[in-house]
Amino acid sequence: MATPPLIFILNGPNLNLLGRREPEIYGSDTLDDIAAMMTARAGELGVRLDIRQTNHEGHLIDWLHEAQDAGARAVIINPGGYSHSSVALHDAVRAITTPVIAVHLSDPETRESFRHVDLVALAATKVFKGEGAKGYLSALDAAARL
Template sequence: MSNLVLVLNGPNLNLLGLREPEIYGSTTLDEIAGMLEDRARELGLEIDMRQTNHEGMLVDWLHEAQAGGARAVLLNAGAYTHTSIALLDAIKAIATPVVEVHLSDPRTREPFRHVSYVGMAAALTVEGHGADSYRIALEAVAKGEI
């Protein structure tokens, strides 16, 4: 089994630390990547962290996870979580397990955020723990919980 975990981040997550810190916290995506790299090493895993503002790129990366034999994908699809049937279909099309990750808890926010197309196909959802949501998701992969 591969030790590679893809960590895919969607639109506006490049602005973490600046964008609505009262909701998303003050930790930047680069800081999350550093924390995850350290934790992955401790767990005997390797991460490949990526961010895009483009839906089709996320679909391509999900396909790449399958083709490259990744152990799992951690996916914070941002707003695409609530709008993208293309991501739902891509997750359903691959055997690689996907963990849905959210910094905030979408169920406590605007009603349109209560629907998660990503969650309809994800093996697990981790939400509402700020930057620690990524670590919790990575540890679930390491423990074989997905």
């Protein structure tokens, strides 16, 4: 029996605080809630997930490289605030051949002006924004179709 395709789910800074941090913007789902939803959907789609969170930019970059080395079908990344500041993360997305799908719980374009430039989205294969936790499921569906 063939091993199901692998999809990395990478979550950036402050996402460990979901459910407590500004729920009027980010919703009431915790990162564990989102992981449970994604794991259930992954079972339906016949894919495996490797779900991680860090508050450190370098870890996200290392994990993008690792996803490619592991032969992942895709990476779904919510880079958090690094979306708007990290040229290094932008470059890491561009440096790998593994498709990268960016997710934002809110829509950065409707928020503060400093969030309007999304360096990671500029390099991503696809972007889902403003769907709340369901954006992760939309991204997973898209990743499974790749």
